[in-house]
Amino acid sequence: MGLLSHQLTWQQAGESDDKLREFFMPALVDLGASVIIQDLERNYLFVTNLPQAWSSGLGDKPSDKSLFGDEIAEKLRVLKDGITRHGQKSHLEITVNSEEIFEFRVQAVALTSGAIHLVTTIVDRSEERHRERLLRALLREVSHRSKNLLAIIQSIALQTARYSVTLDMFLNKFRGRLYSLSQSQDLITDSSWRGAYFFELVQQQTEKYLPENAHLVRVSGDNVLLTPNASLHLGLALHELIVNAVSHGSLIKNGRAVAVTCNKVQANGQDSLEVRWDEGLAPQGRFGDAAEEDNLKAHFGSTVLERVVPASVNGKARYVISKDRISYSLVFPIENMTD
Template sequence: MTDVGAPLPDQVRAVVDDPARLDALAALDVLDGEPDSDFERLGRTAAHIFKTEFALVTLVGKERQWFRACFGVQGLEHTATDVSFCAHTIALPGDEAMVVLDAAKDDRFADNPLVTGWPHIRFYAGAPIIIAGQKLGSVCVLSANPRDAVDPDLLTQLGDLAGLAAALFALKDEARVRARTAAALLREEWRHALTLEAGKVGSWVWDIRSGEVACNDTFRRMYELPEAGPIRVEQVLEATHPADRATVQAGITASLDDGVDYSAEARVATSGRWLTMRGRVYQRDAEGKPLIMMGASIDVTESKQSAEQTRLLLRELNHRVKNTLAMIQSVARQTIRQNPDPVAFIEAFSGRLRTISDAHVLLADRDWSGVQLYEVLASQLGPNFITNPDRAEVRGPDVMLPADHALGLGLILHELTTNAHRYGAWASDEGVVNIQWEVKAFPQRGLSLHWREHGGPPVERPQEHGLGARLIERSLAKVLDSEVKLDFPPEGVVAKVWLPLPAESG
């Protein structure tokens, strides 16, 4: 990417040069260095969501824009701030995302060397990364192909990824602060042992000639060593996880032989908890042989678990986004085949898309653990469907539905209610829909739900199933052993749904 570009507009430059923003950026201390693998995964997720060739996680400095992730670009660390699209993104009010559908037709970017030359950017979408109240950069996607529009839901997901990036920066900054704190503690004298004890830091002094280790109680508890009596260095090594002993021994050897600070991370053999260890040789004899090494150990298990949970979250988010996009694309293709007229297509597709979106909101609020059946019904019949039903007779116990069950059943109920309003029971003033279900235990635990309409216009069996009927019969395709049967007696549509349910936990 080129470093030559026209100066930024004054209002954008004012935001970029804001001292408070630059101080917050400097405090992260992450501008130099190679792209980070955690942020690379996040950028890859953004590119998959938007189907773009490139995705970046950026930090916008005064003169340089730095990249912590460069999906689709190899070996790129930074570019000039003057050519940065993300500088314009952070200048927008609030947490608003910036979208450029065709940069070649946008007066702000038409002459930008990134547009006129490689990588020939046409489409851009970026959401700001906000840390400590300051916009420091963005998660953005770029493409050499212009677009006509962007789905607002995709921009919402891009904003969520920017929030995850901010959380990752904060988490990594916390880890760096912990490391600096540990180094400072190591430089303190042994007389500060009580202070280290209060800070839950395992402190130790190793007499290298005798092999004995003097340590505080925190250190003994970390390694599950005897509460009293002398401790030898061999005992500490034996208390270290076998897979990590070579790492610990190599760090000690380098410190004793080369004079470098001892630094290692290892697990405790019995508990599996992670410790970070720092040490230094503080005394040598006249010949330079080491006599005393002092150091400290800190339990970093929670930090490692938090980082792992963040990575798992990103993988789960990527999985869910891909599944959702596949479902939306399938519904869109089938809808447009049935409704080639643009107005009819928008009306039919929007309802189905809202149903998928509503189900995703419910599932996201519950960390994808499941949704209550009453909530799925309320999304179609209204929140007062139990206390004040509108020509609907609803009977059955509430039950927790897994994520795929809730999505599939939500689409089925959407199609049935839409059909009932247009052609069925609710198309007349007297029609009623009866919805009943029960949870059966044998031969397999499952939900048996019946939808029956009566009092509406006479019903005739269609010569060919429309899209709604096909969606009803296929919406549970991902749910193993599920079944949907439709019937069309003259008095009203009947649907029978069977969903297998997980066994109840003891």
């Protein structure tokens, strides 16, 4: 057995360097690494597995300039000028054709004879850097969406507090609205942030309050893919409407299904969506005079339905509580929605 140098390298005595080099080549190719060995005068002694971008420059007497061109050669010269003693090392990254990124790692290695050589390893970092750029973009997107979500929560908290007489009333309403947001957010996340389909949004927002009476909400129309913003705010509107329907008791007592529709329409000369909630009231659930209806609207989340939601989707809403029915309509522009 013999130690080739004071580096951590071992070789069976009697094994030829040529034979071992045959094993090094496949290993380097598999790692995607290129190796260049030079003496301190920068004379090339060994080159293997050059990236395709530079392999055509490999001639009888290669040099940094002939292989990589003037610009890269100058960068390598500055880098290598600072590496003269054993163990010194440095690196730089080179971008080729705006997409390929290669890392040049240069280190000084002393052989047993004491001679210093420069060993340059070239590694393709293109895929790794692409993943890093993608991750940074995703993190920025998550940060942006998180800020939007926090702004929505802040708005809900303020509106809920404004129309809550007691702390218990505030907590009850606020928790329900947060739950609504979380449910809508689950759909958005499951779709890789594309949004939520209308039918699924209605089902998700209503099934908690009608676990054994899901048939009391009938959905029809166009099952469009809503944007994330529209999904969150329309989910809030649906939450308010179903909570109102359950709280005044008429929905389950009269057994009449609520009609929920979504249709593509033309409004103000642009493609839009019209979402409607139509709830018929049984005699025992009917309301009295206009003053009573206005009082009920104040407690039935009208601020969320008539102001917060339409403003957030650049739309218009109409919320009507009459003696025999409750209806809500929301019309807003289509933004990158598909069937």
